Structure formats: C-alpha cells, structure tokens
Amino acid sequence: MNVSDVKGALQIVSSLMTEKKEYLVQLDQQNGDGDLGISMSEGYLAVAEFLSGTEEQDLGKLFMQMGMIFNEKAPSSLGTITSFGMTGMAKTLRGKNTASFTELVGAFRAGLQNIMTKAGSSQGEKTILDALIPAIDALEAHIPDGEKAAFAAAAQMAADGSESTKLMKAVHGRAAYYAEKSLGVLDGGSVVGKILFEAFNVYVQSKQ
Numbered sequence: 001m002n003v004s005d006v007k008g009a010l011q012i013v014s015s016l017m018t019e020k021k022e023y024l025v026q027l028d029q030q031n032g033d034g035d036l037g038i039s040m041s042e043g044y045l046a047v048a049e050f051l052s053g054t055e056e057q058d059l060g061k062l063f064m065q066m067g068m069i070f071n072e073k074a075p076s077s078l079g080t081i082t083s084f085g086m087t088g089m090a091k092t093l094r095g096k097n098t099a100s101f102t103e104l105v106g107a108f109r110a111g112l113q114n115i116m117t118k119a120g121s122s123q124g125e126k127t128i129l130d131a132l133i134p135a136i137d138a139l140e141a142h143i144p145d146g147e148k149a150a151f152a153a154a155a156q157m158a159a160d161g162s163e164s165t166k167l168m169k170a171v172h173g174r175a176a177y178y179a180e181k182s183l184g185v186l187d188g189g190s191v192v193g194k195i196l197f198e199a200f201n202v203y204v205q206s207k208q
Contacts, residue, residue: 001099003062007051009203010066014048016199017041020191027188035076036188043074043082060094063087063107078128078189081119085132088114101147108136126168131193134161147204155194155201162190 017024017040024037047066056062067086071079088111093099099107112132116122123133135158142150165187 001059001101001104002097003057003059005203006059006062007048009200010044010048010051012203013196013199014041014044016195017044017192020195024188024191027186027191030185036078036192039074039076039079040192043070043079046070046073057097058094059096059099060090060092063090063093066090078192081115081128081189084115084118085111088112101150102143105136105139105143105150108139112136124168126165126187126190128187128189128193130165130168130187131158131161131190131197134158135193135197147207151197151201151204155197158194158197162186162194165190 017037021037021041024040025034026037028034028036046069050065050069051062054062054065056065063086067083067090070086071083073079074082089107091114092107092110093103096103112129115129115132119127121127121129123129135154138153138157139150142153145153163186166185168187
C-alpha cells in the first residue's frame with residue numbers, strides 16, 4: 001500500500017457513501033437522529049478532496065490528517081469513532097511511505113483497537129464493530145492467500161456481520177433507549193462498515 005492506493009480506495013469509499021446516503025439516513029431514523037448518511041457522505045467527501053490535493057507521502061502523517069479532517073467534517077458519534085480508527089492506523093504507519101499487506105492488516109488492527117479502547121465498545125453491541133471485527137479477522141486469516149482473496153473474504157464477512165446486527169439489542173447511543181425496538185433492525189453503523197469493505201474490495205480487485 002502507498003499513498004496512491006489510499007487515494008484510489010478512498011475515492012471509491014466516498015462515491016459509495018454518497019450513493020448510499022439516503023439509505024443510511026433512513027436506517028438511522030429508525031432508532032437514531034437520522035444524520036448518519038449525511039455525516040458519512042460529507043466526511044468521506046472531505047477526506048477524498050484532501051487526498052486529491054495533498055503531496056504527503058508519509059502514510060502515518062496522511063492518516064493522522066485524514067482523521068482530523070473526518071472528525072471536523074462529520075460531527076457525529078460515528079464520525080468521532082471513524083477518526084479514532086484513522087488515527088489508530090496512523091500511529092502504526094508513521095514514517096512509512098509504503099506498507100506491505102501484512103503491515104496494512106496490522107494497521108487495521110491498531111485502528112480497531114483504538115476504536116474499542118476510546119469508545120468503550122466491543123463486538124455484539126450493535127455497532128460498526130460488528131462489521132469491522134469479522135472483516136479484519138478475515139483479512140488476517142487470509143494473508144497467505146494474497147490481497148484479492150483476503151479482501152473478497154473480508155467484504156463478505158463485513159456484510160454478514162452487519163446483517164447479524166438485526167438480532168442484537170443496541171447498548172450505545174440514542175438507539176440504546178429503544179433497546180427492545182432495535183431488535184430486527186439493521187444497525188446503520190454496521191452498514192457503514194460493510195460499505196467500507198465493499199469499497200476496499202472493489203479497489204483491490206481492480207488492481208493489476
């Protein structure tokens with residue numbers, strides 16, 4: 001992975017988040033305040049615009065700047081959580097202009113740990129983590145199979161993890177007030193996680 005890869009992947013993320021904006025709004029209106037699609041669309045658009053104009057080559061510095069921009073442009077709980085993920089990745093990638101696939105998976109794992117530590121959440125609580133954790137576990141498990149196989153598996157596991165949130169009660173945020181009513185409802189944050197890995201997989205599969 002290098003800066004060109006980050007730019008290419010995040011451009012696809014931004015496009016998909018904009019495409020799915022209204023769907024995410026509708027999901028969030030069921031148990032939240034309805035701003036999820038707007039904040040994710042605007043946050044990733046701002047990051048994509050930053051990436052298109054930057055000449056920064058240090059991946060650590062790049063992800064740190066991405067995290068700060070996202071936190072500013074996506075003023076929501078998931079915006080803050082997403083910035084935790086980006087800044088967690090930044091610490092692992094500091095000083096690197098390129099990262100091997102194994103190093104990239106390690107950076108994803110560090111970002112995940114930063115989210116869990118700072119947000120005080122874990123898998124099974126009807127959040128984005130229910131998509132991210134199985135996806136990153138799949139990446140790690142499939143390292144020997146190469147990037148394309150690993151990201152295909154990760155995208156599938158993120159989708160499955162998101163779907164599993166229908167069976168969970170919400171324990172965080174506004175949705176927690178509707179714990180019983182949240183049963184049977186897909187968690188919007190987990191769908192964001194699903195979209196992220198869908199986009200990453202599209203980018204990886206398109207690489208020569």
